[in-house]
């Protein structure tokens with residue numbers, strides 16, 4: 001079906017494997033060093049994340065090639081108290097990097113659409129995050 005397989009391969013559109021790796025490295029360099037969300041990545045293996053994220057995007061947009069073998073997205077982020085502002089920050093960094101690498105508009109649109117579609121699988125509401133971190137949640141009387 002044309003909508004499920006638009007006939008382009010994300011790695012080819014970006015300019016090949018080396019270019020895709022450079023893009024993803026630029027993305028994770030920025031995420032790891034970011035003042036607002038870098039702490040989430042303090043215990044993470046950057047090389048493994050670069051490889052896994054390339055597989056993820058390759059398997060989910062365009063002609064959906066290859067095989068993402070990591071955990072489902074909700075599960076991968078379950079232990080992290082990611083709030084909507086954290087999500088937005090990562091999303092803006094992704095926009096910056098896709099623009100820096102001059103990713104073609106149809107690929108940019110599909111990639112950012114995939115990212116936004118995953119939002120509710122990775123974020124927590126405030127009280128949920130506080131409870132998961134072990135803080136007491138203050139609930140005023142109605």
Ligand code: HEM
Nearest residue numbers: 037040041044045052056070071076086087090115118122
């Ligand atoms: C649409 C949004 C997102 C997508 C598609 C996504 C995708 C992924 C993928 C594919 C992995 C690798 C799983 C694995 O192979 O083990 C991962 C891990 C991770 N993600 Fe995300 N992610 C998203 C949002 C976020 C946000 C907003 C944050 C934090 C601000 C975040 C922080 C992390 C961290 C720290 C890991 C590594 C966990 C570890 O080292 O075990 N992610 N993500």
